[in-house]
Structures are given as C-alpha cells and as structure tokens.
Amino acid sequence: MHQDPVSTADLYDQHGDDLQSISVQFQDFGGRLSFHGPARTIKCHEDNGLIKETLSFPGNGAVLVVDGGGSLRFALLGDMIAKNAEANDWAGIIIHGAVRDRAELASLQLGIKAIGSNPRKTVKRGHGTVDETISIGDVKIRPGAMVYADIDGILVQH
Numbered sequence: 264m265h266q267d268p269v270s271t272a273d274l275y276d277q278h279g280d281d282l283q284s285i286s287v288q289f290q291d292f293g294g295r296l297s298f299h300g301p302a303r304t305i306k307c308h309e310d311n312g313l314i315k316e317t318l319s320f321p322g323n324g325a326v327l328v329v330d331g332g333g334s335l336r337f338a339l340l341g342d343m344i345a346k347n348a349e350a351n352d353w354a355g356i357i358i359h360g361a362v363r364d365r366a367e368l369a370s371l372q373l374g375i376k377a378i379g380s381n382p383r384k385t386v387k388r389g390h391g392t393v394d395e396t397i398s399i400g401d402v403k404i405r406p407g408a409m410v411y412a413d414i415d416g417i418l419v420q421h
Contacts, residue, residue: 264355266324268297270413284415287333287340287400289318289376292362293345297413298355298374300326305408307391308332309340311384319345322353326374326410330397331360337385339361340377349373355412359399374412 268298277280283327303325306314314329327348340366342355348356355374361381368375394406402419404410409420 266298269299269411269413271411271413271418273289274411274418278332282418282420283402285358285400285402286417287378289357289378289417291375291414292365292368292377293354293355293373294332294369294371294374295374298326299409299411300354302326302328302404302406302410303394303395304328304330304404305391305393306330306397307327309334309385310388310390311344312387312389313391314339315344315391316363316389318348318353319353321351322348324352324354325352325359326334326357326412327357328397328399328410329358329360330399331358333359335361335379337361338362339384340375340382340386342367345371345375357410357412357417366371368406376412376417396399
C-alpha cells in the first residue's frame with residue numbers, strides 16, 4: 264500500500280487542538296518516514312506475543328500503537344514480525360518501547376517508530392490487552408482514532 268506523505272506540522276497548523284501531539288520523543292526505524300491510519304492498540308509489558316499475533320492478520324492500512332510502558336529492557340518488535348506487518352498491509356507501528364534488527368527494519372516499506380533499541384528479545388506469553396484505550400505520555404489513543412506520524416512527531420485525532 265502506498266501512502267502520500269503527510270506533514271504533521273501542516274496538519275497541526277490546519278486543525279490545531281483537534282489533534283493531540285505525543286510529546287514522547289520517538290525515533291524512526293522503518294523505511295517509511297511518513298505514515299498514517301486508524302489506530303489499533305495493544306498494551307503489554309516486555310511481552311510481544313499479542314504484537315506478533317495482531318500483525319499476522321491483515322492491517323488494512325492501520326497503525327498499530329503499542330504501550331510498552333517505555334521499557335527498553337526487551338525489544339517488542341524485530342525483523343520477522345515487522346516483515347509480516349509489511350506483507351499484511353499495515354501502514355505503521357508505533358512502540359512506546361524498544362525494537363531490534365534495525366538494519367532490516369530500515370529496509371521495509373513500513374513506518375516504525377520506537378523510543379530505542381535492544382537486541383534482547385522478549386518472551387511471548389500473550390499477556391496484555393488489545394483494542395482498548397491506551398496512553399502514551401499525556402495522550403490517550405483509542406482504537407480507530409486517526410494517527411499521523413512523520414519525522415516531526417506523532418499526532419492523534421480526538
């Protein structure tokens with residue numbers, strides 16, 4: 264799926280407080296630096312079982328937003344899961360946590376934002392919740408909310 268780049272700065276100028284800006288400073292890891300779509304959400308802590316399962320299904324242009332609690336102790340996303348996401352038509356993945364396999368992630372036509380990286384992989388117990396409202400920083404993200412991301416940051420529609 265190809266998306267035209269969207270400028271979060273321009274969007275904010277046009278829509279102002281109809282959009283919330285996540286102040287947490289994310290890094291770009293995927294090959295697509297601008298992406299957007301309706302949110303799917305996961306809340307999990309140092310366990311990527313639900314992420315792997317969710318991204319194995321068609322994304323239909325959605326953005327998976329993961330509240331990993333900001334933990335950098337384990338990577339919640341690696342190259343194999345990300346390749347599944349790309350193949351299954353996800354627009355992007357935002358992880359409030361860590362990723363690994365950075366070189367491979369950068370080669371994918373997938374938006375990937377996280378707060379850091381760690382080569383250590385997680386266990387996959389499937390603990391956590393899917394498609395409930397989550398919070399990253401002071402922004403609440405509900406399933407279905409439009410999420411816009413680029414090199415300037417991440418905006419969420421109320």
